Amino acid sequence: MKRKTEVASEAQSEGGLAFHPLQQFEVHPLFGEGPIHWYTITNSTLWLVIAALAIVGVFVLGSKGRNLIPTRMQSVGEMAYDFVHNMVVDVTGEDGAKYFPMVMTLFLTIAFSNMLGLLPGSFAPTSHIAVTAVLGFGVFFFVTLLGFWKHGLHFLGLFWMKDSPAILRPIIAVIELISYFVRPVSHSIRLAGNVMAGHAVMKVFAAFAPMILISGIGVLVTPVSVLAITAIYALEVLVAFIQAYVFTILTCVYLKDALHPGH
Numbered sequence: 001m002k003r004k005t006e007v008a009s010e011a012q013s014e015g016g017l018a019f020h021p022l023q024q025f026e027v028h029p030l031f032g033e034g035p036i037h038w039y040t041i042t043n044s045t046l047w048l049v050i051a052a053l054a055i056v057g058v059f060v061l062g063s064k065g066r067n068l069i070p071t072r073m074q075s076v077g078e079m080a081y082d083f084v085h086n087m088v089v090d091v092t093g094e095d096g097a098k099y100f101p102m103v104m105t106l107f108l109t110i111a112f113s114n115m116l117g118l119l120p121g122s123f124a125p126t127s128h129i130a131v132t133a134v135l136g137f138g139v140f141f142f143v144t145l146l147g148f149w150k151h152g153l154h155f156l157g158l159f160w161m162k163d164s165p166a167i168l169r170p171i172i173a174v175i176e177l178i179s180y181f182v183r184p185v186s187h188s189i190r191l192a193g194n195v196m197a198g199h200a201v202m203k204v205f206a207a208f209a210p211m212i213l214i215s216g217i218g219v220l221v222t223p224v225s226v227l228a229i230t231a232i233y234a235l236e237v238l239v240a241f242i243q244a245y246v247f248t249i250l251t252c253v254y255l256k257d258a259l260h261p262g263h
Contacts, residue, residue, distance in 0.1 A: 114240030136188030147258035
């Protein structure tokens, strides 16, 4: 099977499609050519490492001085800490605060990966289901094991609605069970889908930007394209934060179910 870049090049030489909106999501080895294995260092690996280093830079170097009057970087770190901590406590209760480091790590990883993915020439790891599925299924297995560890078989009470009519309880239990196992799928697809969609739309509009150089109609198309890219980029900055928030708040909800399975 031909690589997408080769297909795009052939199309361009034939006067057809000169770009591929999904080409930006290709994962390729960082060093050399060849197949990708689980140990291969790729462009996705690189930007995950950059995100980790950026997090360390903000929270370690930014708070190194522990100034009473915080610097800008220290203020960003403190606001993020308070935001996520309050979210965890408000949703899960005080007994959920011990799991704050895990939730904070998820939020920062997703938020920084999303934001860095908006830089020109960068790569958004969260646009790949392989990355978001690891996060989503990781949360799913963690909260499920936590629920059974803390409550034993009583954790199954999460699926048994005691307040509903007796004749409907088995049906509702089946629905709740299916809904529970769909959680990691929707959890991961939602994040990857939203990140990929925004980047793909920007790529499509960016393809029309150079038309002013090759066609008379470009006088109208290019300004509209540039304005559209600017508006979508601003929206994607907001989406980058919102998707990190949605993933984190859902993690807190699932964690609450594990800690308090009773309805």
